[in-house]
Amino acid sequence: MRVAIVTESFLPYLNGVTTSVCRVAECLRDRGHEALILAPRPAPSHYAGYAVHGLASVPVRQFPVGLPMGGEVEAALADFAPDVVHVASPFVLGASALSAAARLGLATVAVYQTDMPSYVRQHGPGAVGRGAARAAWRWIRRMHEMADLTLAPSSATLAELRAHGIPRTALWARGVDAALFHPGWRADAGTRALRRSLAPKGEVLVGYVGRLAPEKELTRLASLAGLPGLRVVVVGEGPTRDEDAAALAAAGVDAVFLGRREGDDLARAYAAFDLFVHTGTRETFGQTLQEAAATALPVIAPARGGPLDLVDHSRTGLLFDPDRPESLREAVAHLAGDRVKREAMGEAGRLRVAPRSWASLTDQLLTHYSSAQQARSLAG
Structure with missing residues (x-):
């Protein structure tokens, strides 16, 4: 199969969209399919053995937004002649590609x-x-009406799309790289050294991994102020880093910001944590929750959006009520004081995500591609 992937986000910028596109490209390559990636510049010229067609962009909040200009997207698609066009998180470039x-x-x-x-x-x-x-919803509906199939990453998001009149929808979740994220990293010398530096007095480490931006609502962690024997560790970068750090410091939260980490260094960071907390209520999925679970960490997340599919409450972690400020604090205090429960939840979470490899999710995606081809054939 020939697949053109048009993405609003790509390397060198890391986020959930970029990660998904990279993993899908790798799995398509491993299965012998052909692909072309269209992405905003700056972007590498190739990825996973596939050519990357860089498109003009402008920076918005430290993030490049692609600008389709002069029919470039259509020309690239016509030249490649794909069997299917995969449009990742469409908004600007994606709208042009769908049209x-x-x-x-x-x-x-x-x-x-x-x-x-x-x-x-x-x-x-x-x-x-x-x-x-x-x-925004009117624009999204207009875009997705052009698609033969729209895939949602979670049941909550699928229901929201249908409620807003988006036609031809289906569920497609996300895979997790269990070869990279796993509890074996706890025995690694680098992980042990990191943990000694972060918890010199045996503190319970509450970890967060993700972009630092307003929608991540990191200041919810201010509610953890005063909990004894606990340190918050934040991994990630973004426009609100200084603001988030100042807010947590002002609240009296013992927090360490490690900055951006990738690959093995990111895996070591997860393995150094005792529990994982996610704060944002606007997640359509929540990839870092899966990575934490694969590392056998109990996950605490808001009972809203994507986390509802990812956290089995009281079994693999805890869901807190984002409308009740003390709920996050209560959840963290509960697990911080019970190592046995943390370990049991972490292991249950690891077993739950173990089957969710990117290979199996890409096989599902290929089935969706075929469904889109059939729909296009019938409509054509």
Whole structure:
């Protein structure tokens, strides 16, 4: 199969969209398929043995937003002649790709991954934010109406898309790299050294991994102030790093910011933690929750959105009520004081995510590609 992947985000910028595109490309390569990646510049010229077609972009909040110009996307698709166009988290480039694919008669699969309406609503006060969110949903509906199939990463997101009138939807979750993220890292010398530096007095380490931005709501961790024998460890970078650090310091939270980590260094960071906390309520999925679970960490996350599919409450972690400020504090205090329960939940979480390899998820994706081709053939 020939697959054109058009993504709003790609290397060198790391986030859930980039990770998904990279893993899918690697699995397509391993299965002998052909692919082309279209992504905003700056981007590498090749990835996983596939050519990457870099497109013009402008920076928005330290992030490149692709600008389709002069029919470049359509020309690239026409030249490659794919069997299916995979549009990752469409908004700007993705809209152009879906429109171009429709003109070319190409099958399309749109992968919904970013809750843009919630993001724009968060950045606008009152009626302005609500109006912007409604406008975002109108744009999203218009885009996805052009797709032969729209894939949602979680049951909550699937229900939301259907409630907003998005047609032809299905569920497609995300894989986890269990070869990289696993509890065996705890025996690694680098992990032990990291833990000694972070917990010199045997502190319980509460870890967070992710982008530091308003929608991640990291300041919820301020509720952990005063819990004894506990240290918060934050891994990631983003526009609100200084603001988040200042807010936690002002609240009296003992927090360490490690910055961006990748590969083995990221795996070591997970393995150094005692438990994992996610704070954002706008996640369509929550890839870092799976990575933490694969490392046998109990996961604490809000009972909203993607985490509802990823955390089996009281078995693999705890879901807290994001509308009740003390709920996160209670959940962390409960697990911080019970090592046996932490280890039991962590192991249950590891076993739960073990079957979710990217290889198996890509096999599912290939089935969705075939469904989109059939739908396009019938419509054509």
